[in-house]
Amino acid sequence: xxxxxxxxxxxxxxxxxxxxxxxxxxxxxxxxxxxxxxxxxxxxxxxxxxxxxxxxxxxxxxxxxxxxxxxxxxxxxxxxxxxxxxxxxxxxxxxxxxxxxxxxxxxxxxxxxxxxxxxxxxxxxxxxxxxxxxxxxxxxxxxxxxxxxxxxxxxxxxxxxxxxxxx
Amino acid sequence: xxxxxxxxxxxxxxxxxxxxxxxxxxxxxxxxxxxxxxxxxxxxxxxxxxxxxxxxxxxxxxxxxxxxxxxxxxxxxxxxxxxxxxxxxxxxxxxxxxxxxxxxxxxxxxxxxxxxxxxxxxxxxxxxxxxxxxxxxxxxxxxxxxxxxxxxxxxxxxxxxxxxxxxxxxxxxxxxxxxxxxxxxxxxxxxxxxxxxxxxxxxxxxxxxxxxxxxxxxxxxxxxxxxxxxxxxxxxxxxxx
Numbered sequence: 001x002x003x004x005x006x007x008x009x010x011x012x013x014x015x016x017x018x019x020x021x022x023x024x025x026x027x028x029x030x031x032x033x034x035x036x037x038x039x040x041x042x043x044x045x046x047x048x049x050x051x052x053x054x055x056x057x058x059x060x061x062x063x064x065x066x067x068x069x070x071x072x073x074x075x076x077x078x079x080x081x082x083x084x085x086x087x088x089x090x091x092x093x094x095x096x097x098x099x100x101x102x103x104x105x106x107x108x109x110x111x112x113x114x115x116x117x118x119x120x121x122x123x124x125x126x127x128x129x130x131x132x133x134x135x136x137x138x139x140x141x142x143x144x145x146x147x148x149x150x151x152x153x154x155x156x157x158x159x160x161x162x163x164x165x166x167x
Numbered sequence: 168x169x170x171x172x173x174x175x176x177x178x179x180x181x182x183x184x185x186x187x188x189x190x191x192x193x194x195x196x197x198x199x200x201x202x203x204x205x206x207x208x209x210x211x212x213x214x215x216x217x218x219x220x221x222x223x224x225x226x227x228x229x230x231x232x233x234x235x236x237x238x239x240x241x242x243x244x245x246x247x248x249x250x251x252x253x254x255x256x257x258x259x260x261x262x263x264x265x266x267x268x269x270x271x272x273x274x275x276x277x278x279x280x281x282x283x284x285x286x287x288x289x290x291x292x293x294x295x296x297x298x299x300x301x302x303x304x305x306x307x308x309x310x311x312x313x314x315x316x317x318x319x320x321x322x323x324x325x326x327x328x329x330x331x332x333x334x335x336x337x338x339x340x341x342x343x344x345x346x347x348x349x350x351x352x353x354x355x356x357x358x359x360x361x362x363x364x365x366x367x368x369x370x371x372x373x374x375x376x377x378x379x380x381x382x383x384x385x386x387x388x389x390x391x392x393x394x395x396x397x398x399x400x401x402x403x404x405x406x407x408x
Contacts, residue, residue: 044240
């Protein structure tokens with residue numbers, strides 16, 4: 001790794017956010033830990049390929065996402081959802097903020113289609129711009145926007161469901 | 168813009184971020200000012216978005232994760248001589264290594280014990296996967312193309328592990344296959360396969376031994392000598408057979 005990218009410092013800066021992203025994707029603590037460890041392991045061996053220190057964060061999230069999709073042993077296809085598809089899924093009223101906690105959120109994330117889970121997690125977790133999310137996930141900007149809209153709408157629908165219908 | 172279109176745009180908008188400067192968002196907000204119902208929805212949605220952001224960032228992080236990350240990453244951290252400043256020194260070292268490696272080996276150096284020690288030493292210092300994939304078929308093809316053993320047989324439990332990649336090493340002028348498997352919590356498992364006729368005293372029955380900081384299992388099958396190495400306890404390694 002380049003001398004100006006101290007590994008320990010990079011771990012301290014990003015490992016918590018990376019873990020939360022991994023947890024959002026995988027849904028399991030152990031798998032999330034493995035993804036983060038593997039990501040930093042790759043940074044320690046391939047970090048010399050990252051010439052711009054300001055790009056390390058993006059590299060980390062991109063690598064972790066790639067590790068996650070590879071671990072599923074399937075090709076992740078990116079269907080082009082039109083934004084209009086969101087219309088039928090917009091709930092009337094968002095759930096009250098008091099009903100949203102991490103446990104509720106994690107249960108709903110586990111039910112959310114994997115296609116939407118990653119962009120939604122980046123959207124809320126890191127306040128990433130749409131352009132950053134598109135770069136990390138390697139999808140077009142328009143696709144990012146439609147997936148976020150659809151993902152958020154789906155989460156809201158799950159959260160306003162009556163308690164007894166939740167898994 | 169109607170309220171329906173405005174809602175579609177605002178649902179993916181984060182208050183307090185640069186999202187709010189988007190021209191479509193500004194137009195949607197203007198529509199919300201004209202439509203009280205949309206305005207009410209927008210106010211509730213902003214609270215929802217804020218709570219979602221707080222909850223995502225509040226997910227607990229395992230305490231030991233940081234240390235585990237550093238422990239794993241530092242095993243194969245690229246040494247200082249990868250930097251551009253030391254290229255000439257690295258080249259000189261490489262020439263010396265090549266010179267000494269090409270010298271005739273003393274008798275006895277092709278024992279299995281030596282093989283095991285060398286392979287473990289290689290992965291503890293630094294190793295390279297010349298192919299990275301989670302598919303075993305191209306790995307076998309890659310190894311065969313490079314004249315390394317490719318028709319190895321894995322025990323059933325070992326074969327279930329995800330494969331990460333492979334590399335080709337040299338030992339006593341013979342090619343050695345190194346296959347990297349992902350054991351999960353214990354990290355990478357290294358499987359080395361070499362022509363058994365080239366290794367003296369290969370174990371006839373499975374043998375376990377601690378070598379440096381790794382635990383190893385060795386066996387001979389089908390004319391090949393196998394060496395499996397990883398971190399962890401012997402009982403854990405035994406579980407793969």
